[in-house]
Amino acid sequence: MNPLEIRKDFPIFQEIINGHPLVYLDSAATSQKPRQVLEVLQRYYERENSNVHRGVHTLGTRATEAYENAREKVARFIHAPSANQVVFTRGTTESINMIAYGYARLKLKQGDEIVLPPSEHHSNLIPWQQVARATGARLKYLPLQGDGTIRLEDVEAAVTSDTKIVAIAHVSNVLGTINPVRDIADIAHRNGSIIVVDGAQSVPHMPVDVQELDCDFLAFSGHKMLGPTGVGVLYGKKSLLEEMEPTYFGGEMIDVVELHESTWKEAPWKFEGGTPIIAGAIGLGAAIDYLNRIGMAEIAEHDAHLAALAVDRLSKMDGISVYGPAAGQPRSGLVTFNLDGVHPHDVATVLDSVGVAVRAGHHCAQPLMRLLGVGSTARASFYLYNTEDDVEALAQALEQAKEFFGYAIG
């Protein structure tokens, strides 16, 4: 793959930021969008726009076909056995909340356990806190190693016959660690628990096969993988989706409606109450086409290569702390760091002044920040349109930040 060619598909890179070309290193927050996705959205609204699953007219059929075709694309992308196991949602947060409301709250009771690491994004943490409050179940945290990795023996020790849910990110949005989901799934299943996987940082960046992972649920967002905002996915095993109750009730999701009770459609449609996210889903389908054309294995290699290069470059600079796996250890395409003595907000402002966009803050992972002993950090994340020059631009901008604050602070 050639990122210089890929960049030509992304109109955003024509933007000049504070007099400098854009160096976008915040794809873990949201990715940029290629022309091919924007054009599909435009074409949908111009030539296919209609409500789905109800119109007998021609446009209704076109929209329904395009929407269900997008579901097929998602299913193939994550190797789901059937497209009926793909629910369109608003994003990772909504997907996980739907599991919490429609499954966990109905199934869990006093004495049950939910096992999770303290490094989870708030979206895979707070829904479980709420389930625990509502059902009397208990949250049980896995210990983290210094580099943020999780040892399987600790998972073995934590997961018991009382465990009903193991919740874990495939890839940490702060540390870039890649968790051994298949091994953890096996431990969960041996103990009669299900496993819920937050794929927000893995599905966009590496090949993901839900059957190989043997995960019971997988949640991810479209906007982090070249798709539009407002669309995400909930994948579930067939039997679990059958057991699970809808979260939203109303139009579209019903089978027969009587005055005092009603029945639902089958999954996935029973989970898609109201007019669904039609354009979003179609846009996500176009994003998947784009990613497939480049190849997920190539993208994974490219992102990890840039992250490794950044770890190497930043680790050699004085006054910079890099968090997460050590150089040479597996790491996804992101690097979290701090410039000693300078608040990450100040670092990000200096970087922005030369066009380098990074995330600064707690990354929706406050418990992890406390474990790291920092209030917040800066994070650079890479994607298929980033280059080695971007890594160099980051390093040079950090040198400028050091000089600036060194001079200013004296």
Next chain:
Amino acid sequence: MQLDELYRQVIMDHYQNPRNQGRLSDEAISVDLRNPSCGDEISLQMMVENGVVKDVRFKGSGCSISMASASMMTDAIKGKTIAEALELSREFREMVKGNEVDLDQLGELESLQGVSKFPARIKCATLAWQALERAADTDAVH
């Protein structure tokens, strides 16, 4: 966008050597505030007698803008009446939003005027002032 406009020397001085640090006695009005989007936090204490700010202290962690703003604020409101402090807060908020204000009245706080050109940082600059407004709103003041 000029960084020097944002990070003026006086700001860096307050960041490095914040004034009015620490805690007052338990009778003081206390307000703890955090900016949930970035994790910056401030714990502000104020001793008010007959409507006048007799003493004020803060502790906190955050970026240079939020901590320098807190430091300058505590300097500026000491000895002022609550009404005067709130008026200053209004002026300060107008200034960082980029609106015209009487800069003479703001004194050293004028150094934070550059924040208006960095919209993402306005919340940093106003955190301490939000704490002041909340403290002024407590029953102990009324």
